[in-house]
Amino acid sequence: MTTQDNNNFEAAAKDQAVAPASPDGATSAGRKQELLASFWLSLVIAFLLCAANWWVDERTDFGKRIDEMTYGTLQHYLSSSAARENSQIVVLDISAIPLVPAKGFHEENITDRGSLLKIIQLLANVDPRPLGIGLDVDFSPDARGYADTADPGLFDSFLALEQSRSIPIRVGVHRSVDLGPGRWLRDPKYASLAACVVVPKPEKGQSTRYMPEWIDVGYSAEVYEGMTERCPILGITLAQLSALSTPRWPTWLLASTRQQTFQADPEHGARLVSNEVLVDYSPLDFLTNARAIRLSDDGEKLELLQSNGDDAQTGNTVVDGDISRVVGNRLVFLGRTKNATDTFIVPGRPEMPYAGVFLHACAAYTLLNGTLYTLAGPVRLLADLLLSLAIFGIVFWFRSRNRSERYEPFFERHLPVLLAAAAAAIIILGETWLLPRTRLMWDDFILVILVLLVHSPIEHTADGVVAWRRGPVRLQPRVSTPPSPPHSENEL
Amino acid sequence: MTFHLRGTILLLAAGLTGAVLPSTAQNGEAVDGRITNVTCETATLTRKGKSLSLSQRNVQMGVKASDVVACSGKGSVEIFLPDRTEIVTAKDPPFIVPSFPDNPQYPEIAKYMTSYGIAGATRGNAAQSRILWPVDGSAVVPENFVVRWGPVSRKIAVSVLTEAKDATVWGPTDVDGSAGALKSAGASSALAAYKKKAPNARLVLTITFGNENDWEEARFSFLSAQQEQDLNAQLDFWAKNTAGLTLHLGRGYAYTRHKLFAEAADEYETALESAPESPYLLKDAIEAEQRAGRASRVKELQSRLTSLPPAVNP
Numbered sequence: 001m002t003t004q005d006n007n008n009f010e011a012a013a014k015d016q017a018v019a020p021a022s023p024d025g026a027t028s029a030g031r032k033q034e035l036l037a038s039f040w041l042s043l044v045i046a047f048l049l050c051a052a053n054w055w056v057d058e059r060t061d062f063g064k065r066i067d068e069m070t071y072g073t074l075q076h077y078l079s080s081s082a083a084r085e086n087s088q089i090v091v092l093d094i095s096a097i098p099l100v101p102a103k104g105f106h107e108e109n110i111t112d113r114g115s116l117l118k119i120i121q122l123l124a125n126v127d128p129r130p131l132g133i134g135l136d137v138d139f140s141p142d143a144r145g146y147a148d149t150a151d152p153g154l155f156d157s158f159l160a161l162e163q164s165r166s167i168p169i170r171v172g173v174h175r176s177v178d179l180g181p182g183r184w185l186r187d188p189k190y191a192s193l194a195a196c197v198v199v200p201k202p203e204k205g206q207s208t209r210y211m212p213e214w215i216d217v218g219y220s221a222e223v224y225e226g227m228t229e230r231c232p233i234l235g236i237t238l239a240q241l242s243a244l245s246t247p248r249w250p251t252w253l254l255a256s257t258r259q260q261t262f263q264a265d266p267e268h269g270a271r272l273v274s275n276e277v278l279v280d281y282s283p284l285d286f287l288t289n290a291r292a293i294r295l296s297d298d299g300e301k302l303e304l305l306q307s308n309g310d311d312a313q314t315g316n317t318v319v320d321g322d323i324s325r326v327v328g329n330r331l332v333f334l335g336r337t338k339n340a341t342d343t344f345i346v347p348g349r350p351e352m353p354y355a356g357v358f359l360h361a362c363a364a365y366t367l368l369n370g371t372l373y374t375l376a377g378p379v380r381l382l383a384d385l386l387l388s389l390a391i392f393g394i395v396f397w398f399r400s401r402n403r404s405e406r407y408e409p410f411f412e413r414h415l416p417v418l419l420a421a422a423a424a425a426i427i428i429l430g431e432t433w434l435l436p437r438t439r440l441m442w443d444d445f446i447l448v449i450l451v452l453l454v455h456s457p458i459e460h461t462a463d464g465v466v467a468w469r470r471g472p473v474r475l476q477p478r479v480s481t482p483p484s485p486p487h488s489e490n491e492l
Numbered sequence: 493m494t495f496h497l498r499g500t501i502l503l504l505a506a507g508l509t510g511a512v513l514p515s516t517a518q519n520g521e522a523v524d525g526r527i528t529n530v531t532c533e534t535a536t537l538t539r540k541g542k543s544l545s546l547s548q549r550n551v552q553m554g555v556k557a558s559d560v561v562a563c564s565g566k567g568s569v570e571i572f573l574p575d576r577t578e579i580v581t582a583k584d585p586p587f588i589v590p591s592f593p594d595n596p597q598y599p600e601i602a603k604y605m606t607s608y609g610i611a612g613a614t615r616g617n618a619a620q621s622r623i624l625w626p627v628d629g630s631a632v633v634p635e636n637f638v639v640r641w642g643p644v645s646r647k648i649a650v651s652v653l654t655e656a657k658d659a660t661v662w663g664p665t666d667v668d669g670s671a672g673a674l675k676s677a678g679a680s681s682a683l684a685a686y687k688k689k690a691p692n693a694r695l696v697l698t699i700t701f702g703n704e705n706d707w708e709e710a711r712f713s714f715l716s717a718q719q720e721q722d723l724n725a726q727l728d729f730w731a732k733n734t735a736g737l738t739l740h741l742g743r744g745y746a747y748t749r750h751k752l753f754a755e756a757a758d759e760y761e762t763a764l765e766s767a768p769e770s771p772y773l774l775k776d777a778i779e780a781e782q783r784a785g786r787a788s789r790v791k792e793l794q795s796r797l798t799s800l801p802p803a804v805n806p
Contacts, residue, residue, distance in 0.1 A: 101795055103552050105574065105592075106522050108791060110615060138615040144592050145574040147615070149526060149552075172613035177605060178596035198605065199612035202646070212609075217601055234613075262604035270600035274608060336614040344612070345646060345706075352706060353644075356612030 038412070038463075039396050045459050046388035049451045053384055057444045068206055071443040072348030077435040078372075079282030088131065088242055088368055089361050090330045091287050094119070095338040096294035096305065104151075105144035111137050111336070113150040117157055118295055119334070122302045124165045128328035132168040132238045136335030136357040138197060140176035141186045155190040168241055170234055172197035177217050181229045195234040199344055199359055200260070200276060207345040210276035211235065211363040213257060220270040235360035236277075238331045239367040254373035254440060278372035278441060281346045283365045287358055290337050291326065333361045370439050384448050387427075388455060391419045416456040424449040523554030524589050525573045532582070533565025553799050557591035610670070623699055624785025626712040631751040633715065634683035637675070638754065640785040641699055644669035649700040652679065654686075654693055655711060661686045661695060669701065687714045715750060723750050737766040744776065753783035771800055 056063040097116060099109040116137070123133060139147055146152060158169045173184045173194045182188035196215055202208050213236050218228040249256075256277065263271035292305040302323050335357025343353035346362075366372060375383060399411045430438075431445050527537075527550055535546035537553075538560040544550075546561070546569060555561065555571060563569050563580045571578045571587065580587045596602040624640040626632055639650055651663030662682035667674050686693065691714055700707040715723060723746060730742030744759030760777035767773055774797045781789045 101798065103526055105524070105526075105554075108615070136613045138611050138613040140611075140615075143574070143595060143597060144522065144524070145572075149528065149572050172611070174611035174613065175596075175602065175605060178598045178602035180597050183597075197611055197613035198609040200609040201607075215608075219598060220600065260608065262607055264600065270598055270604070272601060272604035272608060340614050341642070342610070342612050342614055343644065350706070353701070356614070359612055 035396065035399055038399070038459075039392070041462060041466075042392040042396070042455075042459060043389070045455060045462065046385060046392065049455055049458070050381065050384045050388065053444070053447050053451045054381065057447055063444075063447065064204070064206065066446055067443040068347070070446045071209065071441060072207075072350070074431070074435060074441055074443070075281050075346075075348035077432045078280050078439075079285055079436075087283060087286065087365065088330050089283065089287065089333065089365050090327060091290040091333045091335065091337070091357055091361050092304075092327075093290045093292040093337040094137075094334050095336050095340075096292050102147055103149040104147045105142070106147075108147075110148055113148055113154050115295060117154050118299060119293060119302065120158065120169065121161065122295075123323075123327060123332065124161045124167050124169075126324045126327055128324060129165060129167055130327045130330055130332045132170070132241045132331050134195065134234045134238045134331070134333045134360065135169070135171045136197060136234060136333060136360055137172055138174050139171045139185065139194075140173045141179070142176065143179065146186060151185075152187065152190075155185060155187075155193055158193055159190070168238070169193060170195040170232075170237055172234055173231075174198055177215075177231055181217075181219055181227055184231070194231070195237050196231040197234050197356065197360065199342070199356060200274065207347045207350065208359065209278055209347055210258065211279050211359060212274045213277045213367075214275050216271075216273040216275075218263075218271040218273070220268065233360075233363065235333070235363035236367060238333075239364035242331065242368055248371075249373055252376060253379055255376045256371045256373050277363070277366065278374065279346075279359065279362050280366040280369065280372055281348060281362050283362055284346070284349065284354065284358060287361055288337075288354070290358075293334070331361075331364055333357050333364075335360075373438075373440050375440070375442060380444070384444075384451065387423060387448060387452060391416060391423060391452065391455070394419055413456075413460065416459075417453075420452040420456060423452055524557045524559075524592050525555045525571045525578075527551055527553050527555060527561075527569065528572045528577065529568070529570035531567030532563035532569055532580075533567060535561070535563045535567075535569045535580075537561055538586075554795075555589045557589055559589040560586045561589070562586040622701065623697065623708050623710045624787060625754065626697060626710055627753075627783060627785065628710050628712075629751065630710075630712045630753060630783070631715050631719075632683070632712055633752065633755070634680050634687055636754065637680045637683050639674045639679075639697060639699075641669070641672060642787075643672040644701055646701070649698075650674060651698050651700075652683065653696045653698060654690075655696050656693070664698075664700070683714070692716050715752070719750055723747075723752075737763055740766075741773070744780065748776075748780060753780050754785075756780040757784045757786065757789075768796075769800065771797060774800075 057067060094111065094116070097119070098112050100112045102108045102110045104110075116135070120133060120135070123130060139151060141147060141151070155171075158171070161167060162169055171185070171193050174197055176184045176186075176194075177196065179186070182191045184191060184194040196212070198212060198215070199208060200210055200212060202210075212233050214233060215231045216228050217231055258276050260274045260276065261271065262273075263269065294303050294305065295301070296303050304323060304326060335355060337355045337357060340355040340357075342356035344356065344359055345353050346359070374380075395411060395416050398415060399408070427445055427449055431440070431442055527546065530546045530548055530550060532546070537544045537546050537550075537555065539556070539558075561569050561571060561580050563584070564582050566582070569580045569587075571580065571589070573590070574592045578587055622642040622644070624642060625638065641648070646669050647666050648669040649664040649666055651665070652661045653659060654661060662676075662679045665674075665676070665678075683695075686695075694711055694713045696709050696711050698707055698709045726746035726749075727743055730739050730746065734742055740759045740763035744756045744763065747753070747756035747759060757777060757780035760773060760780050763773055764770075764777055774793055778790055778793045778797065781793060
């Protein structure tokens with residue numbers, strides 16, 4: 001072979017290395033091996049990143065902060081003006097009702113029972129009547145007796161109103177569940193009025209995402225051994241008076257509730273089980289403009305005060321009161337919203353704490369307007385993994401189909417990034433725009449997106465490290481099998 | 493010294509006025525019953541050997557275990573008890589108020605409820621500021637430094653900074669907000685160390701409730717060397733010249749003048765043991781407790797004050 005021939009050969013080999021392969025040319029064994037190695041590397045990195053994502057999400061403060069931020073942001077995408085217009089919930093502030101020394105067995109100030117009763121009686125007689133009335137006042141008696149001597153009379157009046165006006169009325173209890181079955185308002189005849197007003201302690205790093213849907217209290221003493229009584233929750237029990245939204249996703253796919261159990265001895269003894277739902281706090285946008293309600297000077301009429309300041313008793317204007325327009329055919333929550341002793345930080349609104357009555361109202365709203373979901377545990381892990389694998393599956397498919405080495409750098413380096421960016425965009429848009437429909441609170445989707453975006457750079461770094469460890473030979477340019485010389489030596 | 497003597501006389505008068513009055517008020521803690529009606533011609537309530545005539549004005553007054561209620565003539569006394577309403581008439585023997593346990597019937601359930609969450613409903617009123625102690629303008633003794641706040645269901649961050657330069661003296665420290673109070677040896681020693689460097693410094697207590705946008709602060713100071721000297725002189729005066737009730741009244745007064753309200757409240761509480769029915773002393777104690785941020789104690793004392801008969805409660 002002459003020098004010229006040799007030169008031609010090298011040039012031809014070089015050309016072929018960058019020119020499209022012939023359609024019928026088989027992929028070389030080396031290239032197959034390389035693709036396969038790349039696939040396995042992608043798979044291992046995808047697994048490792050998913051594990052890292054899980055660890056960051058579950059075990060680190062950083063992950064929890066990201067989750068909390070994401071969850072809070074998603075809360076703002078839940079609202080819709082239609083829901084606001086059609087809200088069946090109304091909160092009325094009772095801060096204008098004076099606090100007076102209790103006449104029970106403890107020295108404390110309580111909401112004046114006389115004013116409270118009169119307001120409920122007047123509300124119940126509004127036409128059209130309210131669907132139900134929830135009183136966010138803690139009436140818990142204790143082992144000695146009622147919070148106030150007036151309470152039995154108050155409860156009798158509420159029971160009478162329920163019968164005469166067919167309006168369910170619920171009052172708050174909390175610590176009195178320790179008095180025994182049916183004794184939450186001491187006398188069992190009042191038990192139907194009682195509704196638990198407990199707000200769960202949030203998990204570390206989170207605000208109050210969940211509210212109980214019900215609480216099962218299992219008693220342990222001899223008489224009540226094994227007896228379990230379900231304490232209804234103020235907001236939920238009122239919401240159940242109306243048409244509840246029905247869960248639309250199978251529970252193995254998306255979870256809408258979670259349970260917490262407190263029991264010292266798993267076999268015997270008292271226990272407390274709570275079933276909790278995620279709460280949609282978007283109605284706070286309009287619920288927090290709660291009007292204050294009070295009695296007129298002669299005590300015979302209701303007055304609504306438009307909140308325009310912090311003090312319900314001064315500086316407010318009496319609303320020209322068509323009260324029926326405000327409360328008619330609605331679930332009415334009465335509670336103290338100013339200078340309240342029960343305030344909570346809720347997701348997406350860290351700037352101020354909200355009174356408990358708003359949380360109960362939001363829980364009711366959630367059940368009426370659409371349950372919120374989270375990805376069920378295994379599904380969440382699987383979704384993280386599948387998203388990673390989907391992208392690199394597509395890349396692998398393209399690379400295995402591709403016969404041209406010219407486009408290999410694009411498929412290998414740029415396509416995964418483009419696909420990850422496209423997936424990230426689709427996830428962001430889907431999770432935010434479609435949230436009012438899906439109601440899926442995917443609080444770690446930002447972390448999943450981060451994983452998708454860092455996968456490709458990490459893989460290339462890993463590739464580089466592997467190549468460097470193998471030495472310079474492995475860094476030679478990819479060259480397909482050299483073409484045969486144009487002529488045999490014999491011909492020459 | 494003239495001022496001190498005048499103060500002594502005033503305080504003595506106030507204390508003794510209460511000390512000699514009949515024992516009629518409750519102690520402000522949980523009660524075992526309440527009087528709901530009095531129609532007897534003559535009704536009496538006897539407690540620890542002292543008697544009080546009952547009339548309609550005593551309606552809603554609390555009664556405690558071992559109190560004795562008697563009625564003579566026409567009519568009756570109605571007592572609302574945890575398990576019933578007792579009607580005491582002239583025909584009945586004197587009624588001894590029974591004791592009722594205040595413990596939950598199912599303590600495990602009570603414990604689980606506490607672990608699970610807190611009441612999302614109102615019961616009582618909230619303080620204007622969530623920082624109960626130290627309040628704005630108060631003075632503290634580093635060794636006794638305590639922080640009090642209205643309990644909240646989340647973690648809070650507590651720190652002490654200098655007012656002039658915003659330099660951190662102690663903290664920030666994350667604390668369980670539901671505790672309502674923090675007494676930290678670290679804080680006390682940090683304040684003591686800082687006081688040596690800058691005895692006249694004004695400090696700022698900052699409590700961050702839940703997030704960085706939700707915080708409150710209160711400004712306070714140390715007693716200056718001169719003030720401390722003056723206070724010690726006053727305390728010595730009361731210690732040398734008085735004893736018992738007057739000693740505590742005097743010390744309480746001295747502490748109040750130096751804005752050491754927590755210490756003043758402690759002195760008034762001790763004094764109340766000797767003169768539990770003194771309305772003047774009760775008022776002083778209420779004011780000191782209020783300024784020391786002990787809201788629950790304020791309620792108890794207020795209730796005790798309002799339950800005094802009009803002749804005693806001016």
